[in-house]
Amino acid sequence: MAQFLAVAAKTQVSVLEKELSSEKFKVDKISSLGVYFSGNWQECLRAHLTLRNTTRILLPVLEFTSYKEDELYNNILKHDFTKYITVKQPFMVESSAIDCSFKDSMYLSLKVKDAIADQFRSKFGSRPNVSKTEAELRVVVKGFKNNYLVAVDTTGGILSERGYRKDQGPAPLREGLAASLIDMTGWTSDRPFVDPMCGSGTLPIEAALKANKKSMMLRKQFAFQSWKQWISQDWSESYRQVARREIQPSSVNIFGFDHNPRMVAVSNLNSEAAGTQTSITFKQQSVADFSESPWSSSKPGVLVVNPPYGERLGDVERLQKTYKELGSLFKNHFRGWDCWVLSGNAELTKSLSLKSTQQIDIFNGPIKCKFLHYPMY
Numbered sequence: 001m002a003q004f005l006a007v008a009a010k011t012q013v014s015v016l017e018k019e020l021s022s023e024k025f026k027v028d029k030i031s032s033l034g035v036y037f038s039g040n041w042q043e044c045l046r047a048h049l050t051l052r053n054t055t056r057i058l059l060p061v062l063e064f065t066s067y068k069e070d071e072l073y074n075n076i077l078k079h080d081f082t083k084y085i086t087v088k089q090p091f092m093v094e095s096s097a098i099d100c101s102f103k104d105s106m107y108l109s110l111k112v113k114d115a116i117a118d119q120f121r122s123k124f125g126s127r128p129n130v131s132k133t134e135a136e137l138r139v140v141v142k143g144f145k146n147n148y149l150v151a152v153d154t155t156g157g158i159l160s161e162r163g164y165r166k167d168q169g170p171a172p173l174r175e176g177l178a179a180s181l182i183d184m185t186g187w188t189s190d191r192p193f194v195d196p197m198c199g200s201g202t203l204p205i206e207a208a209l210k211a212n213k214k215s216m217m218l219r220k221q222f223a224f225q226s227w228k229q230w231i232s233q234d235w236s237e238s239y240r241q242v243a244r245r246e247i248q249p250s251s252v253n254i255f256g257f258d259h260n261p262r263m264v265a266v267s268n269l270n271s272e273a274a275g276t277q278t279s280i281t282f283k284q285q286s287v288a289d290f291s292e293s294p295w296s297s298s299k300p301g302v303l304v305v306n307p308p309y310g311e312r313l314g315d316v317e318r319l320q321k322t323y324k325e326l327g328s329l330f331k332n333h334f335r336g337w338d339c340w341v342l343s344g345n346a347e348l349t350k351s352l353s354l355k356s357t358q359q360i361d362i363f364n365g366p367i368k369c370k371f372l373h374y375p376m377y
């Protein structure tokens with residue numbers, strides 16, 4: 001039994017915790033870095049294949065306080081890093097330090113790398129190379145006020161990048177963030193889902209993956225599977241079990257609209273790559289000329305939209321009109337629905353002329369945003 005840390009941005013930690021619990025993982029505690037859960041290595045693989053709200057899964061191996069270089073060096077040596085890889089497999093160290101006596105995280109990485117290299121040298125007479133691109137062991141060091149957490153990265157990539165994005169518009173949402181936004185709304189697949197400004201289709205595709213319990217990770221290999229102790233392990237049953245969950249619900253009502261025909265083509269291309277094309281209808285349509293509702297369910301649904309924020313000069317005036325049209329769209333065509341807007345521009349949001357009942361702080365990349373709930377009752 002090991003304890004893992006599923007990593008998420010601070011604002012996504014609570015949806016990740018709910019996801020872990022609903023997927024029946026044994027949740028131990030939450031922290032600002034993510035959610036700790038325990039299980040065996042099959043559970044670690046299952047986490048990689050099923051979780052949509054985590055960026056990667058770490059195995060924490062050391063926690064200590066250090067003020068000086070030699071203290072840090074000696075603490076690193078307390079864990080045996082030689083059990084993961086051979087001297088032929090490259091490794092790397094990735095560090096961050098806030099309010100620590102090591103001000104420079106590059107220097108911190110260098111010191112940790114030296115300690116790990118010395119550990120290999122004293123045991124085998126040689127050491128593995130360091131490579132950022134080909135590392136099979138990534139050691140992650142997080143320092144805060146001279147307290148350090150050292151972990152090994154079991155993933156070796158980014159789980160929130162699903163691999164279906166074949167093309168994109170100018171400001172696509174990260175796939176993992178789109179999944180978290182959908183979970184925050186509480187949407188379930190028995191209700192219709194609409195994104196009226198879908199761009200490259202991320203929100204409808206993530207909704208369809210959730211509804212179909214479909215994993216984009218089934219063809220992936222993760223870092224820990226190349227480690228010495230696991231290299232000969234047969235993982236195929238775990239992959240099969242997750243693949244078996246992929247039952248396409250026939251009644252799912254998911255729609256994406258965009259006024260730009262190129263974005264509709266891009267959404268269709270990405271949806272095909274994700275294998276969600278039978279679950280989503282993409283259509284060219286502007287928020288200003290929305291006609292009848294194409295969904296068949298009588299149940300009111302969930303609308304999630306990520307409108308343009310107007311970063312370029314001159315955009316704002318034009319976009320005020322678009323936000324006004326968006327507000328009218330909610331009122332005229334989505335009565336009874338839960339409408340949610342990811343807004344990166346508070347001034348523009350006022351043009352919706354609606355009052356939100358819930359405001360959640362979210363970072364969309366470097367942009368500080370609010371995720372706003374407008375129940376259209």
Ligand SMILES: C[S@@+](CC[C@H](N)C(=O)[O-])C[C@H]1O[C@@H](n2cnc3c(N)ncnc32)[C@H](O)[C@@H]1O
Binds near residue numbers: 197200258259308309
């Ligand atoms: C910020 S992007 C959405 C990005 C999307 N969430 C993604 O992940 O790719 C905003 C989208 O709104 C579309 N848009 C702008 N004005 C529109 C309008 N009046 N009606 C419909 N779509 C519009 C743009 O073409 C653009 O694709």
